[in-house]
Amino acid sequence: MSDSVTLPAPAATARAGAEPWGAKPRRALSGRNIMLYGTLLVAALYYLLPLYVMIVTSLKGMPEIRLGNIFSPPLEITFEPWAKAWASACTGLNCDGLSRGFWNSVRITVPSTLISILVASVNGYALANWKFRGADIFFTILIVGAFIPYQVMIYPIVIVLREMGIYGTLTGLVIVHTIFGMPILTLLFRNYFSALPEELFKAARIDGAGFWQIYLRIMLPMSLPIFVVAMILQITGIWNDFLFGVVFTRPEVYPMTVQLNNIVNSVQGVKEYNVNMAATLLTGAVPLIVYFVSGRLFVRGIAAGAVKG
Amino acid sequence: MTGQAHTGRPRRLLRNLSSKIASIPMMLTAVVIFLGGTIWTVVYSFTNSKLLPRANFVGFDQYERLWDAPRWIVSIQNLAIYGALTLVFSLVVGFVLAALMDQKIRFENTFRTIFLYPFALSFIVTGLVWQWILNPEFGVQSVVRALGWTSFTFDPLYNADIVIYGVLIAGLWQGTGLVMCLLLAGLRGIDEDIWKAARVDGIPMWKTYLFIVIPMMRPVFITTLVIIASGIVKVYDLVVAQTSGGPGIASEVPAKYVYDYMFQAQNLGQGFAASTMMLVTVAIIIIPWAYLEFGGRKRV
Numbered sequence: 001m002s003d004s005v006t007l008p009a010p011a012a013t014a015r016a017g018a019e020p021w022g023a024k025p026r027r028a029l030s031g032r033n034i035m036l037y038g039t040l041l042v043a044a045l046y047y048l049l050p051l052y053v054m055i056v057t058s059l060k061g062m063p064e065i066r067l068g069n070i071f072s073p074p075l076e077i078t079f080e081p082w083a084k085a086w087a088s089a090c091t092g093l094n095c096d097g098l099s100r101g102f103w104n105s106v107r108i109t110v111p112s113t114l115i116s117i118l119v120a121s122v123n124g125y126a127l128a129n130w131k132f133r134g135a136d137i138f139f140t141i142l143i144v145g146a147f148i149p150y151q152v153m154i155y156p157i158v159i160v161l162r163e164m165g166i167y168g169t170l171t172g173l174v175i176v177h178t179i180f181g182m183p184i185l186t187l188l189f190r191n192y193f194s195a196l197p198e199e200l201f202k203a204a205r206i207d208g209a210g211f212w213q214i215y216l217r218i219m220l221p222m223s224l225p226i227f228v229v230a231m232i233l234q235i236t237g238i239w240n241d242f243l244f245g246v247v248f249t250r251p252e253v254y255p256m257t258v259q260l261n262n263i264v265n266s267v268q269g270v271k272e273y274n275v276n277m278a279a280t281l282l283t284g285a286v287p288l289i290v291y292f293v294s295g296r297l298f299v300r301g302i303a304a305g306a307v308k309g
Numbered sequence: 310m311t312g313q314a315h316t317g318r319p320r321r322l323l324r325n326l327s328s329k330i331a332s333i334p335m336m337l338t339a340v341v342i343f344l345g346g347t348i349w350t351v352v353y354s355f356t357n358s359k360l361l362p363r364a365n366f367v368g369f370d371q372y373e374r375l376w377d378a379p380r381w382i383v384s385i386q387n388l389a390i391y392g393a394l395t396l397v398f399s400l401v402v403g404f405v406l407a408a409l410m411d412q413k414i415r416f417e418n419t420f421r422t423i424f425l426y427p428f429a430l431s432f433i434v435t436g437l438v439w440q441w442i443l444n445p446e447f448g449v450q451s452v453v454r455a456l457g458w459t460s461f462t463f464d465p466l467y468n469a470d471i472v473i474y475g476v477l478i479a480g481l482w483q484g485t486g487l488v489m490c491l492l493l494a495g496l497r498g499i500d501e502d503i504w505k506a507a508r509v510d511g512i513p514m515w516k517t518y519l520f521i522v523i524p525m526m527r528p529v530f531i532t533t534l535v536i537i538a539s540g541i542v543k544v545y546d547l548v549v550a551q552t553s554g555g556p557g558i559a560s561e562v563p564a565k566y567v568y569d570y571m572f573q574a575q576n577l578g579q580g581f582a583a584s585t586m587m588l589v590t591v592a593i594i595i596i597p598w599a600y601l602e603f604g605g606r607k608r609v
Contacts, residue, residue, distance in 0.1 A: 040409055044423045050438040050482065051426075057441065069452040070442065123335040130328035138332070138339040145343030147539050147595050151567040151584040155353075155362070155577065156346035179338050186335060211327035240431030242546040247572065257433045261550050264437050273441060284434040291429035292422070298429070299421070299490060 058082060058278035065273055081274035085282060089275055091262040092251070098279050101259030105239055105286075107170055108255050112177035113234040117227065120182050124189025125215050129201050139186070146183035154247055161248065168250040176244050181237070185230055192226040193219060225297075232294045233301040236287040256283050347588065354581035362577055371582035381583065384561040387473045391562070392541040394477055395484070399537055400530070402481070403488030408518060410489070411496045421493075425486035432483065436550025439479035440466060466552055469559035476551055476560055483547075484540065488533055495529030496522070531598060538594045542587060563587050 053070050058081050060074040068075075087097040094100075127135055157176060161167040166175070196219070204214045220227075245255040254262070260283045264276045291298050357367045375381050406424060410417060427435065442448045445464035453461040465475030499522055507517040523530070545564035552560040563583060571580030 036409055036412055036414065040406075040414070040420055043406060044420060047423050047427060047482065047486070050435075050442060053442055054438055065447065069455055070444075070447050071452060119334045122331045126328040126332045126335075130325055130331075132325040132328050132332075135328075135332065138336050141339040141344055142335060144595075145339065145347075147591055148343065148347055149543055149564065149584065149587045149591055151543075151564055151571075151580075152350050152588045153342055153346040154584075155571060155581070156349045157342060159362070160341075178334075179342055182335065182338050211331065236429055240433075242431065242433050242549070243568075247568070257431050257546075260437070261433050264440075265550070265553060273444075273447070276437065277441060280434050280437045284430045287429045287431070288426065291426055295418075295422070299425070302428070302487060302490065 054277045054281050054284075058085075058274055058281055060274055062272060062274060081272070081278040082282070084272075085263075085275045085279035089263050089279060090269070091259055091266065098256060098259060098263065098282055101254060101256035102282070104170075104249075104253050104259075105256040108173055108177070108245075108253075109235060109238045111170075112174045112181070112238050113231060115174060116178040116181035116185060116234055117230045119178055120185030120230070121189045121220075121223075121227070122215065123182070123186045124191075125193050125219055126211075127186070127190045128193035129214070129219075130211060139190070142183045142186060150180065150243060154243075158247070168248070168253075170249070170253055173244060173248045173253075173255075176248050177234075177238050177241070180244070181234055184233070188226065188230055188233075189223075192223060196222060228294075229297055229301045232290055232298050235290055236298075239286050350581050351585050351588070354578065354585045356578055356581075358577040358581070360575045360577070367578075371578045372586075375579060375582045375586065380558045380561055381563075381566055383558050384563045384566050387560060387562055388541070388544075390473050391477055391480070391544065392538070394474075395480055395541055396534065396537055398477075398481055399485045399488045400533070402485050403533075404492050404523075406485070406489040407492040407496055410493055421490070424489050427483045428486045430483065432544075432546035433550040435479050435483045436476075436547045436552075439475070439482070440551045443475050443478075467556060469556050472552055472556065472560040476548060479551055480544070480547055484537070488537065491533045491536070492526070492529060495526045495533075498529075499525060528602075531601065535594065535598050539591060542591055542594075563590075 056073055057065065057070060059077045059079070060068070061076065061078050061080070064075060085097060086099050086102075088095055089097045126132075127139055157179070158167060161172045161175070164172075166172040200218060200222075201214065204218055209217065239255075240257060241255065242257045242261070245258045249255070249258075260279050263279055294301075353362050353364075354371055355366050355368060356363060357365050357370065410420060414420070443450075443464070443466050445451065445467055450461060450463045453463070465471045465478075503521060503525070504517070507521060512521075543564060544562055545568065548554060548560055548562050548565055554561045554565055564587065567580050567584045567587065570576045570583060
């Protein structure tokens, strides 16, 4: 803008042209690099350690666990703990392993994810494109509500579900997940739809398309990436839920996390650490797979979740 | 719009009808559950409800009983220790990791994947893994002793004085990756010219971070702070899985107090009072933040 700023610029470009491009080349083993990568590697080891311990422990037999230390690799690899954790570990009276909890979690996660995303995307669409008077008031309550501790709202929901006759059932839990997924997902979709070019929406309106037609024919096909982000967010969130599972379901329909906790922290019987770790890994497997497969989209999901409010 | 006016103005309520119908779930959730539910709980915290909620108002009785209960006091102390240390450590560690990741390193994606994967795991899984690693008979303590340091003692989960630090280690393992990611995004938003200017002026790197970059990242830090803080107040599953509140009541937290009184001790009034206190705690965190974030913007 001013002359004093523009003057040195030609000199700088001239010098940059004479020199090779890019950052100044550094020796690979400079002191700085050793510090940098050393610190990162130590940190990475700390983060990886629990996963390693889980895997190693789950592949050992109990005698080896009693003798050895938890960090040593198994001398004799056995998959028995995995089989036992899946099919015959006991919680209270029934001894059919984690498989029951796994299928319960599947039956909870699939409908909860689909329904919560469907509801929230329509909400977000209405807020972005069909705003009516007072819509923002509801939206503000929703977003503020995201910060209220769940414990404050749990009991009123128990009453509502009991009145509806679905307290303790999977249906009830699906509704609860839909409710508590709504603030963040609505925000996610509202922001995404608002950023789409408005001309598209207007053109469709002129062509006579209505609320649902525009949603199904234009918004939905254009927004697949955000739907994937929402799915990642919901699948991991719902799968990992413990509180709602334990409050809103009966023991027969406990999700996997609740059953896992009951298996590992049951007081009776000999503690079988290898089975416990296999069970823990099995429960963590689904979100971990989602995480490793989705990569950058997961980061995008939590970043979107982070800017709520 | 003008065309509509000629063909008879539709009733106000019917305008944009599909949108309103589609928003019914949102309206119900916002008004009935979030607003109604919260008010209901606060109101019933002033009753002596036991097994079932009853509108028999007893003033602040439940709150007096709550603050007289040793278990609640321990819960609050734990939350304070856990909360303060989580904030400090996750911000410091998260920022250091983010700053290291921002040095145009190789394998950035690999490191990021490693630092963030615990965040994908549930608190139950986190708690159980660390319960096993901190197991004094087989875990870290026994390994160090086997190396020859026989008097080494590190059994946080069996020692009432330090059990909350055992929970803290697990909590930090799970959550610092998220903080790192958020702060890294903030660092990437800093203009490259700032760095160049600082280098031209010969300011050492740590000083640039401390006095220029961190103050510039204030909004990111505040958002991160709010996210960590609202997570801390909710901490429940981690304690249930790792220690079940033990040994004794040494690692109890408010969220667990609420659950136990509502669903196990059948003392709803206490549960409501305790959950209302949690709400107050969150309000103390959120309201100043909302004021700074939204109130401040209007003034400027």
